[in-house]
Amino acid sequence: MSIxxxxxxxxxxxxSAYLLGAWIEPDKTAHAFMAGAKIFGxxxxxxxxxxxxxxxxxYRFDAKTFxxxxxxxxxxxxxxxxxGAGVLSHGPMYAWYPMFEEIRAHGVRYGLMAxxxxxxxxKIPMLPIMIDxxxxxxxxxxxLYILLAAWAQGWIIERFCGQCDGEFKGKS
Amino acid sequence: MSPQKPKRFKASLKKASLQFLGxxxxxxxxxxLIGLFQGFVSQEALASLFTGNPWIDTLIGTLAGAVAVxxxxxxxxxxxxxxxxxxxxxxxxxxxxxxxxxxxxQLPLEAEVLGLRFTVWRNLLALLFTILTAVATVATLExxx
Numbered sequence: 001m002s003i004x005x006x007x008x009x010x011x012x013x014x015x016s017a018y019l020l021g022a023w024i025e026p027d028k029t030a031h032a033f034m035a036g037a038k039i040f041g042x043x044x045x046x047x048x049x050x051x052x053x054x055x056x057x058x059y060r061f062d063a064k065t066f067x068x069x070x071x072x073x074x075x076x077x078x079x080x081x082x083x084g085a086g087v088l089s090h091g092p093m094y095a096w097y098p099m100f101e102e103i104r105a106h107g108v109r110y111g112l113m114a115x116x117x118x119x120x121x122x123k124i125p126m127l128p129i130m131i132d133x134x135x136x137x138x139x140x141x142x143x144l145y146i147l148l149a150a151w152a153q154g155w156i157i158e159r160f161c162g163q164c165d166g167e168f169k170g171k172s
Numbered sequence: 173m174s175p176q177k178p179k180r181f182k183a184s185l186k187k188a189s190l191q192f193l194g195x196x197x198x199x200x201x202x203x204x205l206i207g208l209f210q211g212f213v214s215q216e217a218l219a220s221l222f223t224g225n226p227w228i229d230t231l232i233g234t235l236a237g238a239v240a241v242x243x244x245x246x247x248x249x250x251x252x253x254x255x256x257x258x259x260x261x262x263x264x265x266x267x268x269x270x271x272x273x274x275x276x277x278q279l280p281l282e283a284e285v286l287g288l289r290f291t292v293w294r295n296l297l298a299l300l301f302t303i304l305t306a307v308a309t310v311a312t313l314e315x316x317x
Binding site for chain 2: 002003004005006007008010011013014015017018021025028029030031032033034035036037039040043047050051052054055056058059093094095097098100101102104110113114117118120121123126129130133134137138141142145146149152153156157160161164
């Protein structure tokens with residue numbers, strides 16, 4: 001089993017942007033580098049967890065189990081699981097993409113993934129702060145509409161993005 | 173536990189680790205882009221984009237939130253300041269919602285992992301629903317008050 005590195009061109013582009021920035025605006029670029037390094041340092045703490053969960057999914061669940069809970073046969077239970085998981089999840093989305101590649105390979109519906117992504121905008125630990133800034137009625141209405149919007153997006157994707165599956169490269 | 177299980181889990185762990193390492197250039201790129209955004213685009217610059225027209229500002233708020241990156245709390249603070257400056261609640265709601273639901277810098281990674289077609293569909297729908305949700309939230313709030 002070998003590593004297939006993905007995104008090397010983009011990394012080259014970003015590195016070039018930093019080098020150009022260091023030449024034109026050294027102070028701002030140093031600030032940008034430190035900000036990026038701080039974010040990466042925080043991510044290092046959750047990387048082992050992501051690898052562990054991805055490995056557990058591969059080890060513990062087969063495609064049949066996933067199909068029952070989050071696949072074509074999952075129905076309303078699938079929507080509830082996707083929305084609930086989205087609300088409860090935290091941390092930056094991009095860090096979790098490797099895990100999504102794994103669960104997609106297990107047959108999770110694209111609509112459920114779309115619903116999960118949008119439901120992530122409800123941040124339970126942040127709700128008191130949102131209430132403080134915008135009020136309880138605003139927060140309650142927004143939260144309700146976010147859940148509806150998350151479900152609606154998933155539903156639309158399932159109906160109209162039939163060829164999404166054709167795009168998925170899957171893992172080797 | 174059967175004697176084969178530890179060996180299988182070890183294989184799954186190795187596979188997951190290699191898969192993760194393979195995506196590391198993409199993750200580093202996204203983190204690098206977020207750093208560049210935070211280093212070069214100030215909160216004041218974002219706030220200066222708004223015009224005072226509620227409808228244009230709602231669109232600007234959505235697009236600014238889609239480009240902006242950072243903790244959700246920063247968007248609340250910035251949203252609070254925008255409200256104090258007289259920017260409409262429609263625009264501020266769109267801005268706060270787009271901040272957490274849309275992410276321009278992570279698009280390459282999402283497309284690489286989940287496919288370009290799904291990424292385009294999902295993000296266009298998220299953009300549309302962010303505007304709709306913002307408008308519906310404030311309209312409902314006004315209706316109830």
